[in-house]
Amino acid sequence: MSKPARYVKHVKVSEREGAGEWKAERLSSLVLIPLALWGLWSAWALSGAGYDGALGWFRSPINATLLAITLLISVWHMNMGLKVIVDDYIHKPSSRTALLGLIGALCLLLAAAGVFFIVRLALGSAPLPAGLGA
């Protein structure tokens, strides 16, 4: 904030990370449009297919890869969106930092666990908890 304001074509350049966040939100939105339509198609394929149908679906590398990409970009987009909501409604800096940290950790957990399950299903690994020492 101490730096002098910069302008490009009479529009003020963001002082901190605002412009980068704006671009990341739009980029993830654009990529999620086709992925959401593919997700609807996949939901159609998986509905009522049961366990064997789901296993067969995951054995296709295209399905597994697209699902992992969709999950990661969705969680990234979700993390940014939840940050906007927290910024809007939580004004106490310590509460905001704590809440954003908690949300970030949950997003990371969801992404890591999801990719772990997808990779196992794609490789046709034995059902868990096999391989986890149980």
Place this chain on the structure above:
Amino acid sequence: MSSSPLPGDASNDPTTDQSGRFVRQPNGRVRPLSPHLQIWRFHITMWGSILNRFAAGALSVGTVFIGAWLAAAAFGPDAYAWFASIMGSPLGLLIWFGITLAAAYHLTAGIRHLVWDAGSGLTPKAANSLTVVSLVAAGVIAVGFWIVLFATGKVVL
């Protein structure tokens, strides 16, 4: 940032205001507070915005259900059958339908926002039309999808 008060209306001076209509922003500047919800006249873009944020929140919960489905598949046939029996119950199907509707509306409302970000459809009339289209399209997608699911027997109550 001081603005001169209107003649004869000293309450518009932020430095002496007692009504709480001004707020100190994080950057230290004093700004008038936006009128709150009960002041606003109903307009469709307002509902479009509220419902889009609501859908975003619902989808955040929805990702947990997707994560649970992945876990059930990875834990084998017994876990999958248990998960499918819970999520195939009327309450479970209602949750899946809610996720479908939230995803459909977040998609159409998101496209609407990208149109606006590109600088189009920003007059009140065009903005209202875009909002109506995004709401109706989301309903058609979600309800249509579930009608087909039931009609083809992929999902049964």
